[in-house]
Amino acid sequence: MARERNISRLGVLGIVGCVLIGLLSVRVWFLQAIDAPGLEVKVREVRTRTIKINPERGRIFDRKGRIVADNERVLTLTIERAVIAKPLARQQMWNRLSGALNMTVTQLEDRWASKRYDQLQPLPLKEDISEDLAVYIRERSEDYPGVDVREEWRREYPFAPVASHVVGFLGAIPAGEKSENYYRTLGYDPDARVGQFGVEQTYESVLRGTPGYVKYEVDSRGRFLRQLERKEPIPGNDVQLTIDLEMQQFTEQALQQQIMMRRRTEAPTVLSFGEPDPRYPEVTYYKAPAGSSVLMNHDTGEVIAMASYPNFDNRWFNAGISSEKFGQLFPTTDDPDMSILVNRAISGRYNLGSTFKPFVAFAALNTGQLPGGTKYVLRDQGTYKLESIPEERCQLNVKCVFKNANCGNGAPCKYGRVNIETALAVSSDVFFYKIGEQIFTERGNRPVLEEQVRLFGFGSPTEIDLPYEYIGTVPSRALKQRLAASGAIAEEEGKGYYVGDNVQFAIGQGLLSASPLQLAVAYATFANGGKVLRPRVVKAIWAPGTPNGASNRVNLDEGLVIQDFGAPQVVRDLAIPPEILDPIVRGLTRVITGPGVRSDFYHATTGEKLFRSFPKRALPLAGKTGTAQGAGNLPWNDSSAFAAFSKNKKYPFTASTYIEKSGFGSRSAAPVVKCLFTALIGRIQVAPAVPSDPLDPNSFEVAQPQSLPNPLCLVGTGSSVRD
């Protein structure tokens, strides 16, 4: 064999070899020396899987320890997302799971596609599975790789629908970038359920607790190799309400029953020249769509009961119902009468009618508006003609004459000589019209009345620890401008603030609006001698895990209070001197007890007949009815208001009730308040609070109807005067 070879060509090959090996070496060195630190972090990330452990949410119980919001442990089936990342693997997994879970493949696929669930956490496939199913799946982990059972908590409301407006409910994080970001920064999962109403919302941060986690080392298929770290969750704090659940239930029953009764009551016929007005139906029943009631302790500001109707069962929010069903139960509506998810006791925006008069009386006395103060006497002839408007303008288009309410005979009541006490007792509009005019005109058109009534908290938030509180409005030039700008009143009307506005204001009509809670807080101010209190529905915050006691209660003796809100929070102390307070309280007392005045005939006070059978000696009351005119000033659009407080130091309670479109204050709202006070002194049976029946998911009732076991306290003769 010859030895003809190209050694140089072999050299080329050798050089190529050196270059390639060198290239590899440089690249390896580069990877390990330069890229390594950054990649090390990434490797640690993909190798560990952190699973959040949600804490048990704090419980909510009433002032006597009855558990109104509890937690039930539920099992949720989850699957590692990595296991089902590939469509084929996912399809096979769904096919295997759909039988066991009793879900269709489409439902499972929808879950997978949904953005509601945290993309970094295992996907929840089915909530509230049975223990048996959990065991079945766990025993067959080879067939169901990545499928796991997670323990979670479900909120239970054992006494629902009682107090559901106060307790609230949990819901998904509200849509919208702002709220989503807010909850994300607080560390919530996108599918977390957060407090959306009531105490569940305001005390979300207290109730929530701190999530824990387990950190696992995982392999490429997401299977757990070993546990690295575990941090137990810290349960949320418990919350004790100031609400007494039995009183709450009683209040709701009384309110609801009264509303039902008013719906079966005929409104007065509209007369035109003594005949029924042909424009209206002869018989109209009150619509009485809604109402609310507040019972509070006027020494501490604690709310004992707070009812709002229409009410709802807060268990619907975690009943897992479809959105169509939810839409049927809670229809979206523009009709304010229909809205359910509104706590009217704090969000209602109402004319107060004559219930507002005591504050005008205070303004008059406090500013020295009445010559001689309590000794000042006015002759009430049933009508009041504005004195500050020249006669010729009255002839044109300015309303100068204001009337009292009609006295049965079709003519305005004439109460004769009235002082401030009597004016309150018989609710003389004329007396207050005069105050309304003169407090304005004689003080250079300055907003004196506005400033005075604002002292009682009208027009500003009560700062109750519940969401969606309505601040209320007090008539003023600025308010009119604002309303005109927003189109609520005519632009022409918003131009200025006139005498007529102040006159309407003085009898609680016109642009004055307040919530029933504001009314109660303001009356409480008279009851306690001038302290405007901040109302509260939460009494104390307790350390997590208050032990259970007997009969659906926690054992308060073994719990630990972390924060006590028991001390009254005084927003403002008016320190009303007796010479101002006493005549007002006397006038309000006469509303309940009489006597009225004799002028032509005996004019009873508005509450006199109703409270005739009430044990006034045991529980002396002072209160005031009110009838707010509604659309077209038609009788069936009258809304009924009543507020009263106890003068017995042993029972430091103030109550207010407002029932929409249900007639005179003394006929609709006052009987409810009367019932509350009757119950407070134990003169009528209060049904014990017992856990309600399980929610029937097929039902179409938003809440189980409630009624008083003994409705006798609602019975009584109302006044025939619209005040």
Add this chain to the structure above:
Amino acid sequence: MARTIFTRRPDSGLGNIRRSFADPTRTIDWILMSAVGALTVIGAFMIYSATRPRLLNRGADPYLFVQRQIIFVILAILVMIVVMWLDYVQLRGNAELLYAATIVLLVLVFVAGSVRGGARLSFDLGPFAVQPSEIGKVTTLLLLAGFLADDDSKTVRYERFIQSLFIIALPVVLVAIQPDLGSASVFVACAMGVLLVAGADIRYIILITSLAIVSVVAGVVSGLVKDYQLRRITGFLNQNSDSATLQSLVTQVRFAKRAVSTGGFFGKGYLNGPLTNGAFIPVQSTDFVFSAVGEQFGMVGAAVVLGLFGVVLWRIYRIARMSQDRLGYFLCAGVFTMILWQAFQNIGMTIGITPVSGVPLPFVSYGGSHTIAFAVMIGLVQSVHMRRFR
């Protein structure tokens, strides 16, 4: 055939002097042997560490694959000894026959081969699979080297160049349409190396290389190249891609790179590599075996493996220079290119400088066919070495 193979004994022509300095058994290149042996031992350890977590997950014996590999290595050693024993010149006499058999096997694999990952690459023989393309590497090299060595000239004439192209083109096409572009590229690289050393005109080589590239592009455009082959190239060009279709490919390389990278200087220690233990890297015992080296033994381990390849290539280079005839010379050059190209391609894809191609790392990766094929190649090289004094 057996008769002709054994007519010329290795010690024939030496009279009755036994075990002279020229006795082939005394002139084995032990440095080459040790380097290859070391790579094989490292390979066995890596195969164990890379397959253990998956086997444990399945509840199987963690030694399953390493045991098989040891059996392959024993078989490979036996085959190598036989090849060493035979004279490569004798083998050249049977090259056409072996080549023809290979082509038959490559065709048969289309009919009887088992499908894995979208390609028909191997015959399924119970627990083992025989991959004819690996056998083809040796037989094609043998025929090509023999064919070129027949003409005793310092250059390759044009007709012979074209003829040798046909020799190589047949198996390349058959392998490429399996499809296994990685192996096909090894054939081409090997042929280029042999032709280069044989003295072919550099222009021919450049021409034919461009032709190969053009045909690959044409294959892609015409759809002959399967989608996943194409993705390997696009995945290589976009290593940080988020595209869903490239995802599995890109993450595969990404994890392999991370494994090498996070090994650091001394590595995480044997059986302590988190990505290896977590089975994060697909086909780690075959295609990505270098990532196991990098993660567990770090830069030191990687340097040792690269160094051993350097030693292997250096020894083959040296043997090529010492060879007594053109055939031995070409064979060595072919084996040199083949090992170089395959090692470069395999390690390169692990560390992200070449596209993913599925070629095993010589001597290290798990797999019977390629272990035996490379043993045969080393056997041939040793055979050349042993007979250098002839």
